[in-house]
Amino acid sequence: MTHKVPRTVTSPKKFIIGSGLLAQLPDFVKDFGDNALIISDVFIVDRVKKESIAALEKANLKGYAEQFAFECTDKEIKRLGELAKTQGSNVIVGVGGGKTLDTAKAVAYYYKLPVILYPTIASTDAPCTALAVVYKEDHSFDRYLYLPQNPDAVVADTSILAAAPARFFAAGIGDALATYFEARACYHSDGLNLVLKRPSHTGLGLAEMCYDFLCENVEQAMFAVHNKISTPALEQVIEATIYLSGVGAESGGLAAAHAVNNGMSVVPDLHQAQHGEKVVFGLLTQLVLENAPKEEIEDVIDVIKAAGLPMTLAELGLKSFKEEEWRKVAQLACDKGDTMGNMPFEVTENEVYDAMIAANAMAEYYRKQ
C-alpha cells in the first residue's frame, strides 16, 4: 500500500438537546420535507400524537404515528417502508429505544429518506452511529447493517430521558465511561475505528471530553434521574452518553473493554446484565492489561460508584465462576474480528483471562472501601 488508511470524523449531521422537543418536531421536519412517518415505541405513542402530530398540523405539515412492533426485522422494516410509501412520507422519525431507532435508520436507508431520531433512553451509543442491528423473526441476531450515512438529526429531549429508569441511565454512563480509554488505546495502536478508518485527533478529543463531562457531573446527574427531573448536570451527562460517546467511539475506535464485553455474551448468568454494565467490567479488565496508574483507576471507580453501576462479577449476576466459561470469554475477546487488536501491545488469551480475574478482585476490593 502506498498510502495509509485515512483518518475520519463521522457524526450525525445535527445533534439537538433540550426539553420539550417532541412538540418542536416541525422545526426539524421542515429542513427535510413536509410529511413525516413517526415510528414510535408503544409507551410514548399517545404523547407523540398529542404533541408532535398536533404541532405538525399547526405548522401546515403532515404526520402519521405508527407503533413499532418490538423487533428490528426485515419484515418490520418492509412493513414500515411500505407504510411510508402509502402515506407519501418524505421524512422518517424514530421515537424510542435502540431497536426502534435502528428500525427507523434501516427504513430511511432502504427507502432513501432522511431520518430524525428521538432516543427515549440514554443506555447505549446507538442513536448517533451509522449502524443498525437486524434480528431474525425468532429474535436471534441476523446481521449488522452498515449505513453509508449517520442519522440526519438526533434530538435528545432531556425531559423524556430523565424519566427513564435510573438503571438504563447508569448503563449509558457505563458504556460512555469506556469511550475515552478505548479511543486512547486505538489512537496509540494506530488501529481502526468503527468505520474502519484510522482514529482522528478529533475523535480522541471528543472521547476525552466525554470522560471529563462524566467525572464532573455524574453525582448531580444521578440525583436528577432519581427524581425524574432535568438539571444542567443531567444535560451534560446526556450530551456525553448520547453524543460524545457515540461519536467518540465511532471516530476514535474501540479496544479491550468492548472486546471483553462481547466475549461475556457466552456466560448465561450475565444475560440479564445491560450492555453498558458489562462494558464497565471490560473497562476494568482493560485498565489491568494497561497497568494503568492507581489514580486513574480510582477516578474510574468513583464514577462507577456514583452512577450506582454493578462492578464485581457477582453484582453483574454471576452465580458461580467456571474456569472453562471464562477461558471462552478470553478466547472470543481475542478473536481477530473483534477490537482487542486495537490495544497498543499484543494481548494473549491467557493475559485476558488473568486480567479479568484481577479486575474482579480489584472490584471486590474497591466495593469494600
Ligand SMILES: [Zn+2]
Ligand atoms: Zn457500547
